[in-house]
Amino acid sequence: MRQDQNWRRISLIVLTNVYIDGYNLYRGCLKDSPHLKWLDLRGLAASLVVAPQQLQHVKFFTARVKDDPGAASRQEVYIRALRANGVTVYDNGNFVVHTVIRPVADTPHPNMQGVLEYLDRGTRLWTPTARPRPLDHLRASVRDTKEKGSDVNLAAHLMWDVWHEGLGAAIVVSGDSDLETPIHLINSSGVSVHVVNPTANNVSQRLQGAAATYRPLDLSLLQSHQLPDPVMSTSGRPLTRPSSWS
Numbered sequence: 001m002r003q004d005q006n007w008r009r010i011s012l013i014v015l016t017n018v019y020i021d022g023y024n025l026y027r028g029c030l031k032d033s034p035h036l037k038w039l040d041l042r043g044l045a046a047s048l049v050v051a052p053q054q055l056q057h058v059k060f061f062t063a064r065v066k067d068d069p070g071a072a073s074r075q076e077v078y079i080r081a082l083r084a085n086g087v088t089v090y091d092n093g094n095f096v097v098h099t100v101i102r103p104v105a106d107t108p109h110p111n112m113q114g115v116l117e118y119l120d121r122g123t124r125l126w127t128p129t130a131r132p133r134p135l136d137h138l139r140a141s142v143r144d145t146k147e148k149g150s151d152v153n154l155a156a157h158l159m160w161d162v163w164h165e166g167l168g169a170a171i172v173v174s175g176d177s178d179l180e181t182p183i184h185l186i187n188s189s190g191v192s193v194h195v196v197n198p199t200a201n202n203v204s205q206r207l208q209g210a211a212a213t214y215r216p217l218d219l220s221l222l223q224s225h226q227l228p229d230p231v232m233s234t235s236g237r238p239l240t241r242p243s244s245w246s
Contacts, residue, residue, distance in 0.1 A: 014168035016053040017161055018045035019154050021174035022062030028175060028198030029219055032111065036222040038078070038241045041087050043225040048171050048196055056167075058087045059157055061150040067097070074242040081231040081239045090153050097143060104131070104138035155182040162191050173217065175199045177206040184210040 020041055030037050045058040060082060065072045079089050108115045114128025131138060154174070159182055161167045168191065172179060175197040183193045192212035197204060200216035208214040229246070230238035 012052045014053045015056045015166065016049055016169045016171060017057045017059060017158075017167055018048060018055065018171045018173065019158055020045070020058070020060045021150060021154055021172070021176055021179075022060055023150060024174045024176050025198045028202075029200070029217065029222065033222070034245050036226070037245045038081075038227050038229065039222060040085065040225040040227045041082055042085050044221055045171070045173075047221055047225065048173075048194075053169055057161075059154075060087050060089045061154045061157075062089070062091050063150060064091050074245070077239055077242060080233055081227055084231050084233050084239065085227060090150075090157070092153065099141050100144045101139055102142045104140055151176050151178050155179055158182060158193070159186065162186050162189070167191060169194070169212075171196060172211075173198060175202060175204050175207065177204045180206040180210045183207065187212055 030039070041060055042058050046055050049055045062075075062079075065075050079091060082089055105115050108128075112126070112128075114130075116129050116131060117126040118129055119125070120127045151174070154172070158170055158172065162170065170186070170191070170193045172183065172193060173196045183195065186193050187210065193210075194213045195204075195207045195211040196215055196217050197207070198217045200219065203216075204214075227241070229241040233239050
């Protein structure tokens with residue numbers, strides 16, 4: 001009887017992986033919060049799992065920064081800290097930078113004081129500047145950065161794990177609507193995929209329709225799930241939180 005009860009208890013466990021879209025997470029809630037970037041992704045993932053789900057693997061998909069040595073160095077330290085903390089990191093995405101033409105808005109973005117701003121060399125603060133001709137329409141050449149490959153890598157690993165590793169459920173931390181089709185297909189197969197969108201004020205109707213459940217990321221979890229400082233690397237060396245993140 002006891003063996004039968006143990007078997008029933010084991011059979012109720014739903015092995016669950018958490019898949020994190022690094023660039024979407026960064027743009028959604030970390031970019032303007034430097035003090036929260038030393039994020040404990042395994043701890044965060046564990047807080048998203050609910051019974052009878054049991055956390056198995058945390059997979060983080062990102063691209064390496066190449067055009068900013070300081071940012072690249074900080075990213076390297078963070079990736080090593082994540083790996084030391086049990087997160088599987090896939091960093092083979094790519095950043096693609098090109099110039100596009102965009103119209104200048106009539107009203108500023110909520111995070112800007114004016115539609116045109118410059119970085120003051122003395123104060124290092126963004127300072128609004130007047131439009132050259134207030135009543136005219138303006139256009140600007142804008143540097144546009146896109147992250148390529150991570151969403152495809154995430155989708156590929158998600159589908160492989162479901163159909164080849166016996167995964168029972170998955171949690172995807174992303175607001176990228178390009179993931180709609182793989183999420184829909186997996187849900188249709190009977191394996192639940194739950195979406196947590198890190199961009200709380202930008203609801204993706206497509207992901208909401210495809211996922212078993214959909215919710216915004218609770219931003220209070222960022223503060224409560226920070227890595228220790230330092231983190232001991234797999235080689236036994238301390239990995240210290242970058243000073244600009246503290």
